[in-house]
Amino acid sequence: MPYEDLREFIERLENEGELARIKHEVSPVLEMTEIADRTVKAGGKALLFEKPKGYNIPVLMNAFGTERRMKLALEVERLEEIGERLVELTKIRPSSFLDGLKSLGAIKDLASFMPKNVKKGPCKEVIMDEPDLTKFPILKCWPNDAGPFITLPAVITKDPETGELNVGMYRMQVFDGKTTGMHWQIHKHGAMHFRKLAEKGEDKLEVAVAIGVDPAILYASTAPLPENLSEFMFAGFIRRERVKLVDCETVDLKVPATAEIVLEGYVKADELRIEGPFGDHTGYYTPPEPYPVFHVTCITHRENPIYHATVVGKPPMEDAWLGKATERIFLPLIKMIHPEIVDINLPVEAAFHNLAIVSIKKRYPGHAKKVMFALWSMGMLSLTKVVIVVDDDVNVQNMQEVIWAITSRFDPARDVIIIPEAPIDSLDHSTYKPNLGGKLGIDATKKWKEEGFEREWPDAVEMSPDVKQKIDAIWGELSRFVL
Numbered sequence: 001m002p003y004e005d006l007r008e009f010i011e012r013l014e015n016e017g018e019l020a021r022i023k024h025e026v027s028p029v030l031e032m033t034e035i036a037d038r039t040v041k042a043g044g045k046a047l048l049f050e051k052p053k054g055y056n057i058p059v060l061m062n063a064f065g066t067e068r069r070m071k072l073a074l075e076v077e078r079l080e081e082i083g084e085r086l087v088e089l090t091k092i093r094p095s096s097f098l099d100g101l102k103s104l105g106a107i108k109d110l111a112s113f114m115p116k117n118v119k120k121g122p123c124k125e126v127i128m129d130e131p132d133l134t135k136f137p138i139l140k141c142w143p144n145d146a147g148p149f150i151t152l153p154a155v156i157t158k159d160p161e162t163g164e165l166n167v168g169m170y171r172m173q174v175f176d177g178k179t180t181g182m183h184w185q186i187h188k189h190g191a192m193h194f195r196k197l198a199e200k201g202e203d204k205l206e207v208a209v210a211i212g213v214d215p216a217i218l219y220a221s222t223a224p225l226p227e228n229l230s231e232f233m234f235a236g237f238i239r240r241e242r243v244k245l246v247d248c249e250t251v252d253l254k255v256p257a258t259a260e261i262v263l264e265g266y267v268k269a270d271e272l273r274i275e276g277p278f279g280d281h282t283g284y285y286t287p288p289e290p291y292p293v294f295h296v297t298c299i300t301h302r303e304n305p306i307y308h309a310t311v312v313g314k315p316p317m318e319d320a321w322l323g324k325a326t327e328r329i330f331l332p333l334i335k336m337i338h339p340e341i342v343d344i345n346l347p348v349e350a351a352f353h354n355l356a357i358v359s360i361k362k363r364y365p366g367h368a369k370k371v372m373f374a375l376w377s378m379g380m381l382s383l384t385k386v387v388i389v390v391d392d393d394v395n396v397q398n399m400q401e402v403i404w405a406i407t408s409r410f411d412p413a414r415d416v417i418i419i420p421e422a423p424i425d426s427l428d429h430s431t432y433k434p435n436l437g438g439k440l441g442i443d444a445t446k447k448w449k450e451e452g453f454e455r456e457w458p459d460a461v462e463m464s465p466d467v468k469q470k471i472d473a474i475w476g477e478l479s480r481f482v483l
Contacts, residue, residue: 006306009214010306016072018045018069025051025053026053028055032047032049037317039065040062046061046062059309060308063308064321065321073215074238074325086237087332112242120257122257122303123210123260123302125302138307141311141312150174153171154218155167155221157190157194164230165232177296180293182293183275185427194269207266207294208264210259213258216243219235224379232256250264251264260306261301265297272292272293281312286429315351320348323348340360342360345358354384359391360391360392362445365448368444369417417443421433421438
């Protein structure tokens, strides 16, 4: 059965021995970050801070901080299962990854997971007489952060042209009790809705923010879905049950009925404010920049709400496992479009968009370069800075094998693609211009004569299969002594 809400997930974590209840009084200003940072880097438990200093609202952190908890969150044995189910639904060979994903919305079986509207929900148990963000234990994560930030918001907007709802995750700096920043980067759908609003000459875009949603909704809000594929529908597909939505009080939007906290309000087309700095998942502070201002018109919440938060910084952090979930979930779809691809690794240390390592079954000269350009044309993978392509005998999840392949199959004089001034992640501080930077492709496959390699390629050192089989038979006993 899918989790009805965040609380059922917390109960599951506790039953599985994956939750630690912190009964010490801990401040949401820096102290929770330090505890969470040490815990996630040690592979520790989810944390429920029961006594945030100055507040009576508990704080949940590190809920997704291991591969096991990510699987528990999405209720799967293997993360690839979700992508494999999507592939089974499609039964198509579209011309591109984007077309393949867009086509899913027209499939009857997937459409059956469209969200269900309900008249009331727990998120409306309390409607604050006067909305005030300072009543919640919102974290200041790092010493040089500009203030407290909401770090796990499911931000809901409506396309001004189509009326379709979108759910994204954009950090929100709290300026005061009724206003925050809205850090939607230019590549995100929330920013696109904001631009469309301005183009129509309208001055306000309504926004709702759900905090403390069930795990499938939270993951879907981070997933790199194309336009017009509903995150609520995708969450319903993941959980195999429709998401329940309820109308907001002051804006024409719908929110998850079982959310812990809901913020309602708007952003104005002509109002920007300096937001940041913020200690980000790159391991650096994102510098101050102008972003839209979110004005809160109403706050509703459950009785005795739970505030759900995360902290990002030098990897690995909790968000690494959300990123790894995306890598595994979307791999079957990538392979459906490009069947030569065997596996892909988006290393945690590279902060998602900086490096992709992909293995392929090489079929023709220049095949590695074709795969590089294919990845650079796929949705959010288009922001990838470095792509390394290796043969299928290399395990891309094993960096020892990857480095071996790069140093033994790659000639820097010939096996490089460099593309100047291409789309790049907004948070990449190394580029000379915002959102625009270079891309590097490394072909670390074995080269063919047709590619100009005239020498004989040497055989890799491998043990004879019969010897391997013989030692396999006694290895169980031997390993007790030699390992």
